[in-house]
Amino acid sequence: MRTAIVLFNLGGPDGPDSVEPFLRNLFSDPAILRVPGLFRGLLARLIARRRAPVAKAVYDKLGGGSPLLPNTQAQARALETELEDLGEVRCFVTMRYWKPFADETAPEVKRFAPDRIILLPLYPQFSTTTTESAFADWNRAATLAGVTARTFTIRDYPAEEGFVAAVSRLTAEMLPQARAAGPTKILFSAHGLPKKIVQAGDPYADQVGSSVRAVAARLGLTPEDYEICFQSRVGPLEWIGPYTDEEIVRAAQAGQSILLVPIAFVSEHSETLVELDIEYRHLAEREGAVGYFRVPTVGTAPEFIAGLGGLVRQALQPGGSSTSSSRMRS
Structure with a gap:
């Protein structure tokens, strides 16, 4: 066969x-x-x-x-x-x-x-x-x-057990480092979409929420521990929010350590290696964040x-x- x-x-x-x-x-x-x-x-x-x-x-x-x-x-x-x-x-x-x-x-x-x-x-x-x-x-x-x-x-497969387990393990491995730097806000970041596409019935944003809730439940997080946010917006249209860069600023100004979790990307590429690791790190440092940490994508996690x-x-x-x-x- x-x-x-x-x-x-x-x-x-x-x-x-x-x-x-x-x-x-x-x-x-x-x-x-x-x-x-x-x-x-x-x-x-x-x-x-x-x-x-x-x-x-x-x-x-x-x-x-x-x-x-x-x-x-x-x-x-x-x-x-x-x-x-x-x-x-x-x-x-x-x-x-x-x-x-x-x-x-x-x-x-x-x-x-x-x-x-x-x-x-x-x-x-x-x-x-x-x-x-x-x-x-x-x-x-x-x-x-x-x-x-x-x-x-x-x-x-937004809440598939293996996907959720991999994201949860990778997040749990980095969480102690973030918490050692200070009170921690976990930002689950996904690629954004123009709001009009979601309003037309696209289920993506709801399914991102399903993924995050499954990971949060596995890690025992409370709603105060994390935020769902969206990155990579371009052009003049209004995109779904909250926006990742604005949440980074908010957390930094609140004196929080930031743990960034890519929740919709399963491989490393420009949105993780450049936008999250370089551009958003610089933003966090400029705004005085006490720590900035990024969880790897699931890649080939078993x-x-x-x-x-x-x-x-x-x-x-x-x-x-x-x-x-x-x-x-x-």
Whole structure:
């Protein structure tokens, strides 16, 4: 029995020359830039051209490109090991806005000739801007490539036990350091979304809350111990809040030590290694924070990989179908 698992993530530029094309792809997605198609291409090129210098400066701090692909490939290899009892299992990585694109990955899956396919987003919380967009792009590419194997879809897993256990352990390991510096505020930070997208019914913010509550319960935190906040906002639209940078300022001015926990990112990349580790650290220090600590992403943590394996096994249980979704909701 051959099983193909397709892992989805956002993607990132692999060098300075790919920064502007990556941004152009991002803003060309109708799930991201929700304007009529006639104008989207022109606007995407304009935004990409204007933002490229700033983005290049960010990736320069990472050696010129994003580490997201090799980090995701490491997760793929770990998951293959976790599932080796299922027969011949191969994980394929596909990225939404940079290589490997779905149009590259789908033919590889076709050549593997699997008996069954699992679509597994590396987004624990569902959003129309991430998971739904990635699935739509995959379905298009798979159809073009002639991929016909029965396909099972894992839609979301905001409170999946392994994910929650990994975040909780990593947080617990750093909590003593933060508390040693002073009274501690834990900031669970997720990538933000424009408020109008959430108001249109996107469940992402609610699912981020589910993830945080599950971790807080496991760690025995009270509501006063932590705050849910959102980072990476850009453009003139109002985004969901509270904003991570403003919560950092508030905690610093209150004389608190800050423990930053990425709750929606499962791999290290620019939003963690630059925005959280460099930019927000400088902000905290400038505002006089008594301490600033950042919890690592779950990466290949054994609990997380075992949790992903459990989701795959659940999706393959009798009753699964190519049109149903495997959901884990709190």
